[in-house]
Amino acid sequence: MRNPIKIDNTYIGEGFSPYIIAEMSGNHNGDINRAKELIKQAKQAGASAVKMQTYTANTMTIDCDKADFQIDGGLWDGKNLYQLYEWAHTPWDWHQALFSYANNLDITLFSSPFDETAVDFLESLNAPAYKIASFELVDHPLIAKVAKTKKPMILSTGMATYDEIAEAIQVAKDNGNEELIVLHCISGYPTPIAESNLSTITKLKQDFGVQVGLSDHTLGTTAAVAATALGATVIEKHFTLKRADGGPDAAFSLEPNELQQLCSTTKDAWLSLGQANYELKKAESANLQFRRSIYVVEDIKKGEAFNERNIRRIRPGFGLAPKHYESIIGAIAEQDIAKGTPMQWELVNKPGQTED
Known part of the structure; x- marks a missing residue:
């Protein structure tokens, strides 16, 4: 400068x-x-x-x-x-x-x-x-x-x-x-x-x-x-x-x-x-919740497999990021999960996964 x-x-x-x-x-x-x-x-x-x-x-x-x-x-x-x-x-x-x-x-x-x-x-x-x-x-x-x-x-x-x-x-x-x-x-x-x-x-x-x-x-x-x-x-x-x-x-x-x-x-x-960067801007922060994420869209019983019918990538953004969708498909539910629950790793009985 x-x-x-x-x-x-x-x-x-x-x-x-x-x-x-x-x-x-x-x-x-x-x-x-x-x-x-x-x-x-x-x-x-x-x-x-x-x-x-x-x-x-x-x-x-x-x-x-x-x-x-x-x-x-x-x-x-x-x-x-x-x-x-x-x-x-x-x-x-x-x-x-x-x-x-x-x-x-x-x-x-x-x-x-x-x-x-x-x-x-x-x-x-x-x-x-x-x-x-x-x-x-x-x-x-x-x-x-x-x-x-x-x-x-x-x-x-x-x-x-x-x-x-x-x-x-x-x-x-x-x-x-x-x-x-x-x-x-x-x-x-x-x-x-x-x-x-x-x-x-x-x-x-x-x-x-x-x-x-x-x-x-x-x-x-x-x-x-x-x-x-x-x-x-x-x-x-x-x-x-x-x-x-x-x-x-x-x-x-x-x-x-x-x-x-x-x-x-x-x-x-x-x-x-402004400044050249990729940081979250103040004006954007309130809208993070409206991104897509993975949600349970049907009631799921413990031991049931996650599939394309019972989980979807939808708004809002409180669940796991959509990039994990393929990893979750076919995995087993760790517990009973109600429709409308944001997907989290602790709900998945699949070793080796970590939160992201």
Whole structure:
């Protein structure tokens, strides 16, 4: 079992219920009060943390209309990159107020930085953890900068090859950070459920020996529950107040009641895993009596032989186990036995038998 990782006062690992991150992204729609309401609703739904994104349009790209910078197709068709990030970013002068608000509600708030200036800014706010977004997984200088904070790091793997994931993890470790959680991710917005490839969660655990979770862009909560059953210790899901309100990520985000369902069902999925063993479970113990066992079904006189008419394998389970049936057939009754008596070895006049 991999060592647990602690963010604020919450442990993350295989021995703990899934750590649920509600990704705010740009779903605040430019309104700090809506951002606060998202944090409040995430807390009420049972999320472990809220995550935002720390960048400006200028730290992400340049304002340029050349073809390289245009978005063709998808949710953001027709915008250039600068316009998208200008629309979706969370203003830096909101951050302090949002961190304070989350702290007062007792829910963790952290962020994805997108360049080194964002890391320095978040460090000034004492951010408890960092997320490396899928698109930044190949930005080794950024990963190194975050790793040096020694804070827990969550790395998303959308679009990444095996080598790119391995390199990112190694950069983090080379810069002194072993507190790593890797999220399986498909960077489709939304991702078709058939392209989720959740079996990769098992492979990531095997290949890299780190905590593994899911950054989920599918619609609904099915993939998250399945991922939990595969051992995901973190589930990240985009979150909005109401999809009809619009917003950069609204189309593939959960509403509050759906986030509450996600928190509940993933915890239940985790609880259902239990421990691998063959011991009798508490819920089963009362039903042992309803198993089959061997019973006398006709009155039998002492000295009479047991046969297929006077003993049967029936419910309840207070007699000898059915596996002894053939051994008893043809044996002699040690005493008179009334119909409805559970079969026991002391009723059988046949040397060499022992109780089982």
